[in-house]
Amino acid sequence: MEFIGEAAALTTALCWAFTSLFFSEAGKLIGSFKVNNIRLLMAVSIYTVVLLLYKGSLIPETLTINHVIWLGLSGIAGLVIGDGAGFKAMVMIGPRLTSLLYSLAPVMASIIAWLFLGEALGLFDMLGISLTMGGIGWVVSERQYNKNNLSDSHPDKGSLRLGI
Structure with missing residues (x-):
């Protein structure tokens, strides 16, 4: 296939966009905590089947x-705390801003690696x-934001700054 890389990239971008919209709506309907629990239960179920088959x-x-021990600690930090906060953010500030803030992950990882691991950052x-x-x-x-039409799903700019 001539454009398989491009097709995979576009498909990934579409999946990422629609997933954030779906998770945001699900979080509004049943709560972000339940959405995260259901997602984790589904992931464990799929992983169990794959592990048994493979x-x-x-x-x-x-x-x-x-x-x-290390996988458990990593799972608690990433899947429970990190993803739980991400799903809550989707409900509170919406999928647009949450996805935008997710793009800070590589930047934060670079800064943390520079501060704590002594990695060099070039120009x-x-x-x-x-x-x-x-x-x-x-x-x-x-x-x-329309100040007269603010709701819990559209926080003020101070809340956004705190989130960043």
């Missing part, structure tokens, strides 16, 4: 207690970070 066992033979790295942060700040501050 390995023939629920417990991989190379699994150690050290793996279980182009810092330029890219500045451009990304500036663009996100511009888009977030650009939208004007």
Whole structure:
């Protein structure tokens, strides 16, 4: 196939966009906590079936207690706390701003790696970070909210700044 990479990229972008819209609406209907729990239950179910089909066992033979501890801590931090906060953000500030703020993840990872791991950031790295942060700040501050029509799903600008 000639354009398989482009087709995969467009399909991924469409899935990402529609998923954030669906999760946002589901969060408004049943709550972000329930949406996250249902999503995690579905993921565990699919993982269980794949593990059984692929390995023939629920417990991989190379699994150690050290793996279980680190995977458990990572799961709590990422899947429970991080994704739970992300789903709550989709309900509170909407999928548009939440998706925009998700694009800060690589920037934050670079800054944390620079601060705590001593990784070097070159001129182009810092330029890219500045451009990304500036663009996100511009888009977030650009939208004007109707002060008379604010609801819980459209917080004031102070709340948005706190979220950033």
